[in-house]
Amino acid sequence: MILYIWRHPKPIAAKGICIGQTDIAVDKRKLKRLANKVERFVRLHRLPKIVWVSHLQRSLGVGQILAQRGFQYKVAPELAEINFGKWDGRPWEQISQQEIDDWCHNFAYFAPDNGENLHQLFERAESWIRARTVESNAERDNKPILAVGHAGWINAAKMIAYEQDVPRVATQWPRSVNYLESSRLDF
Template sequence: MSRLWLVRHPRPLVAAGVCYGRLDVAADPQHLQQVRDQLAQELPPGAHVHHSPRQRCAKLAQALCEVRPDLQSASPPDGDPDLAEMDFGEWEGQTWDALGEAAVSAWTADFAHHAPGGGETVNQVLQRVGRAWRHTQARTGTGQSAVWITHAGVIRCLQLLRQGVHQVDRASQWPTGGPACGEWLSFEWGASGPTPA
C-alpha cells in the first residue's frame, strides 16, 4: 500500500512571533542537517519527493536526495507552488503583536472568505492542496511512497481533506495540531487519516 509522508520544513531563521508565511526565509543549517539525517533513515526506498518552492523546503529536499540517491525528485526544479505556505499578503514580515487583535479577529470572524493581508483565504489554500494531493495520487504507483516537504498550513489542509472537509466555514474547524518544524506525519492511502510516523 502507498504511503504519504508530510514533512514540515526545518526551523526557519526568523524572529519569534513573525508572520512569515510565503517569505523565503532560510532554514537553520544545523537543524536541516539533523532532519535530513533522521528522514534518510526513515523513508522507504524509491519514494517520490515533492517540495514547496521556499528554500527552507527545497534545500531539505535537495540534501535528502543527495544522501539517498534512490529517492526520486518529483517536483519541478523551482518546487511545486501548490505546496507553498498560505499567502498572508501584507501581513508577512510583521509580528503578530504588531498586526493587532482586531486584524486577527476580523480574519477569524469571516474565516471562509477573509484573505489576511490581502493574500489567500483558507479555502483557496484548501483548493490548491487538494489539487496537489490529486496529482500525487495520480503520479505515484501502487506500493510506492511519496514525500511532501512543506509547511504547517499545507499539512493541516491535507488533514482536513482526508476527513472529507473541502471547505471551512469557521475558524474552529481549523486543525490546531500538527508536526513541529522538522517533524512529520505519514498515512497509508485509504486509511482513516494521518497518524504519527
Template structure:
C-alpha cells in the first residue's frame, strides 16, 4: 500500500509563537504554495484523503480532493497553556521539565509527544486504502516516520519536515522518500 504524508503549507503566524492545535489562518500566498505542491503530486494517483480537522490542513486537503475526511487524532500536539504564547515567554519552571523529556512530560493542560505518537499510530495502523494521503502536521509525520523506521521518539526531530513536505511511504516495506 502507498501512503502519502503531507504537511500543511505555511501558516499565517509570527515566528517564535508556540502553536499546535490552534486554528491558524493561511497567508495570501496559500494558492501559490498549493499549486507547487499539487505539481509534485500530479503523477501520484491519490484516491483517498484524510486530514487533520485544523484549517491549515483542511484547506489543503480540499484542494487535493474535495471529498476528504477528517480525523481528530491527526491534529498536532496539544500545547495546552502554551498555545499561541511566545516560546521565550513560557515560564522556565514549566518549559525546563518538558524540554528535558518532551517525549513523556505533558505540557500543562496539554499532552506529551508520546500522547501524540499513540493517537497518530492508531490512525496509521487503521488505514487500509491504497494511495491514501494524510494531510497533517510535522509532529504527526515525524511520529509515523519514527514508527516505521524504529527511530527513538526523542530522535525523531532529525526528520526535517518543512511546510508542504510530501513523504511517500510503501507500507509493505516501510521504505519512504521525500517527494
C-alpha cells in the first residue's frame, strides 16, 4: 500500500500551546490552499477523489472543502494527533518541568493524565494502516491512499514504514513535517 499524507494547515493562535487533540481553528484560506494541493495531485496522477481525514477541524475542514469539489472524504478518528490529556490546549509554560522531564525520559510510555502515550499512538496508527492495507489488497487496484493528518501521527507512520521502534527517549523523535507538506509512505 502507498499512502500520501499531507500535514494539516497551521492552526490559529497555537504558538506556545500544547496541541494534540485540542480542536483548534485554522484560517479558511489555508484550508483551501491545502485542498487545492490535494486536488491538483489527484488530477495530475489521475487518482480516485477519496481522501481520509481525522475528526479534528484542521484536517476535517480540508475534506469538507474537497467534498464541495466532488471528492468523498472519510473520517477516521485513528488519524488524530496524539492525545495529550490534561496538557492538551494548555500553554507549555503551565506544564511542570518535572512532568516534561518524566515524559522525555520515558518517551514511549509516559502519558499525561487522561492522555495516551507514544506506544498507544503507534498502535493506533499501525491499526489504521493495517486496515487500509487489507482493503487495498482486497480491491486489488493498488491505488494510493490519500489522507490529511497530523505531525505526530505522520512521524509515527513514517517510523512504522521504516520498521523503526517506538522511540524510548525524546531525542529519538524525528523533526515534524512542515504544515501543508506531503509524505509518501510505502507499506
